[in-house]
Amino acid sequence: MTAALAPVQPADTATAGRHSNTFLRLKKKLERSVGEAIADYNMIGDGDTVLVCVSGGKDSYTLLSCLLALRERAPVDFRIVAMNLDQKQPGFPDHVLPAYFESIGVEYRIVTEDTYSIVKDKIPEGKTTCSLCSRLRRGIIYRTATEVGATRIALGHHRDDILETLFLNMFFGGKIKAMPPKLVSDDGRHVVIRPLAYCAENDIARFARAMEYPIIPCNLCGSQENAQRRQIKAMLQGWARDYPGRIESLATSLKNVVPSHLADARLFDFAGLTRQTQVEEGDTAFDPPELPRMGGETVRFFGISSGED
Template identity: 85%
Template sequence: MSTPSPQSAETRFSNTFLRLKKKLERGVGEAIADFNMIEDGDTVMVCVSGGKDSYSLLSILLALRERAPVDFRIVAMNLDQKQPGFPAEVLPAYFESIGVEYRIVTEDTYSIVKDKIPEGKTTCSLCSRLRRGIIYRVAREIGATKIALGHHRDDMLETLFLNMFFGGKIKAMPPKLVSDDGQHVVIRPLAYCTENDIARFARAMDFPIIPCNLCGSQENAQRKQIKAMLAGWARDYPGRIESLATALQNVVPSHLADQRLFDFQGLDRHTVVAEGDTAFDPPELPRSGGDVIRITPLD
């Protein structure tokens, strides 16, 4: 495991970093409160892959636990999938250095994936299913009441567009949900945090990052497209990504077309709805100062 250099240790205590740390902790704290993610007496199993997101999640949860109004147990969990060259000693050494309870699970999912998936095809789907099954099993073994994953706001938005563009669904990663097997509650405390802030935090903390070598440099092509699209919007249209994130919490079923969410067949002029037929009205966008910007539609 690498040790922080004097320079990185100094950066970690700079005013800029302390503001960033406070921002991330506030975001995680708000998400936990808004969605009631962690309760008194919970055992939270934090899945740590060795990447920047899960390291940051574990660090922030440990910091928040010190001053939380509820008492909860944290267990860090890593799945060693037996990828060639995986540095198995890194995470146990890191966990011991910070004094967190942990569980290392070794399962050769690498061989299964390589055997089942043809060369050149994306391995992510099968790998993810195998990994989820193992995570659920370990959560039962340690008595975890919550499973914490390191997905952040950008992951949630990317998933939203992936499902819309390629799956025909308006569906994202929720901050909190029941697991596939119905036995656990999965939480994403980084739901309000941006990938950029997490990356800056991880660099300053000098976490011993472990890259995923299961698929080499392979990346889901569709997710890569969505990530590039969102990055372009963030660069060219400041505030657009924040508006999209806000939209996830402002769904108006009467203005979509899902008959399972709204009774369109039974609707008549006496039906009470949140808004009338304002679909052709220009959207109102709030300014930072509280005023409203009205966008005039093109002819």
């Protein structure tokens, strides 16, 4: 089913006056972060059609809200089509998202495919279903993007998802690999973007609670306590609680990669290294690295914490 409606002011914008200044600051922060990510990675251009995947969770609702708000004042014109995949999970409230999309006046597409039965049939009880479920969803999303003429597919992964993926790949896959803010599908036909790449999950959760979105839980995999991602999430949440600023530093590190100081010979010519080779960070063979510190000070790795020599 498809419903194309005339663009109207998004519901959260129209009712912003009923929210506190704290909420308005949070809304502005999220929209600014989304705008920065879009600009940094050239995610959306004039004339693009953006298929926004909305699962019914806090992240995708927030993504749709931010994109609708930014479209109102963006210097480029782009079309937004919200999409939900009804995977026929038992008890799925299939009326919720169509009603929500119509209430905010956004063009939308509801796609119904019984991937739930496929996953339950193929994956043994107690095993993680995420991988197969994700592959099935991906194919349906790509097909739908082609049908609606989408030039961009927007997913609701945020900063914490990206960092969790980084550590999952390091701990369990032996790779330094995360989720890129922008990528091209394997077949070269689709561009996938993650406009929430700079947004913290905690901010998104606060925003979603204030907006009172009609959240739809995932009954297929949402309660899998043995999932490795949950272990990584708990680790990162502990760091955020005990070491303020660590998560922000980790996120910044993804934009500051120094291949000459890793060990991948495909990224840096270690075999051809000579005394004349120029490297980006210089010689740190015997020196403890200096880490940035607030106030322009630095902190050395080996026990000096005051920033003084």
